[in-house]
Amino acid sequence: MRTLALLLILAPALFSCGQQDVRIDFGKAECAHCRMNVVDKQFGAALTTLKGRQYVFDDISCMVRHVGDGTIAEDQVTAWYVCDHAEPGKLIDATTAFYLHGPAFRSPMRGDVAAFSSEEKQQRAMVQDKTEVLDWAGVRELLMQ
């Protein structure tokens, strides 16, 4: 009985070890790159490193540049996340997301790139002629110019 009680008490502690879910504390978090408060749920981004640290950004461009200029080494990054523009606040895998770039997407740091979890959402958000369709590699190339 006692061991069971002990197990019950210890179990949550054991489960909380290891990699935590990535999440952005909107309104309180500070962008690791530009130091702005992260409030815009449509453009937030985050990454995790080998050491298990999480970095959050207020704009996809901040994340790309933070790694691009070597502040975090590329080989240290274990996962890239971006906010789904169509579902504000929801983090999705950046490497497989669908992107749009254009003046319709006014992101906090003027990266003006929006991410979508599906091609369908991406197509639905194509409202202006000047909007450019990109994938993750294209986004990184564009934002590092």
Add this chain to the structure above:
Amino acid sequence: MGKVLAILLSWLLLPTMAWAGHHTFHSGQGRTLKDLLETIAPGDTVLVHGEVREGTITIRKPVTLIAADGAMIDGEGEGDVLVVRADDVTIRGFRIRGTRISHMDDLAAISVQECRRITIADNHIEESFFAIHLNGAHDAVIEGNRVAGRPGSEESMANGIHLWKSSRATIRNNHVMHHRDGIYLEFVSDARITDNTVLHCERYGLHFMFSHGNLYAHNHFEDNGAGVAVMYSRDIHMRQNRFLANRGASAYGLLLKDINDGTIENNTFMDNTTGILVDGCNRLRFEDNLFRLNGWALRMYASSMHCDLEGNVFSGNTFDVSTNGSLAYNRMEGNYWDRYTGYDLDRDGHGDVPHRPLGFFTLLVERMPYALVFSRSLFVSLLDRAERLVPSLTPEDLKDDRPLMRPNPTAGHGGAGEHAGDPPENEDNKGPNAVAALFSPFRETSLAHG
């Protein structure tokens, strides 16, 4: 004589009065305000009575809209409420509400698109997505408006007063609450932002992005996510503002990021987690500011160069100056530090031995933030004293050679913020005694680490 003058004047004015037509509009009497705006001549004035509910109203000619007592314009969630697309439009005294909330469009209670000399005055804008949105507007005057977002849902609100690619704007005497940024400027030049009060905003009270050559003075920023952020701009002048109670790990009274050639004069920083954060800035002048009861008064990153600190007052802060590097090429001289323990034998008002504001513990915390739990412990104060006698970690050249013996009476506003929006001349009357009185009770009990 007076009568003759009056007659003469009325003769002079008569043609202009006859020229500009006056109209009165009563809502709910068949005709819509939209119809009236189509028929009137440019330069006319409309006095609006009652509650106008006509969705989005677009103004395409230079007219003056004035609200009679309690007149309201409600967009009823269609989109923007008022859209201005003509020069010389004035909108005065309305209650305005009912924008739609959209993540794709910048919808505003008053949206100004590509025009000049717009006046937006004395309006009361409630629970709008953007309250006032200027896009390519020049010589605009935004004055005496009260802007309030919805409390508790600031994150779904956009900015209160938002300027984009605009120049020579005057933003004066406005009161903004509960928005994302209170006042936001992007690609804006030659703006004058004075006597505004910004409270309870999600992100910043005032936010500059890529905006050069602007002035903000006598503003009051309290309890925002952070007070003011000036980013990627040059020639910004900041005078006699109050930055109060901006608290939190990423909250700053004033965030300066990649700024060149600015001045920060006579501002008050009080009760903030960090008074000023300086990152990547060059040639800034910090003069006569008051830093009181902050966690960190001034955090300067080593990427900043050629900054001058003079005549500032540091009092009751947990840390006065902190840095992650050496801060070579920056100069501090003639500031008042309440931790200064030197003497003034020649009685010239300046201490005879230099003051090194960067303590050992400050550097330790900069490297190991969690060391903060040892703050004010006996061991830390011993280490701090030892370091002061035999410096080993603290940078040798970071020092004030002429520290003031008494606080500079002209530093800050001389007050703690209960007079938000007071004209500056009131401040001058208080004189040196007010400042001295403010400090005297704290001198003995200041939160120094030794």
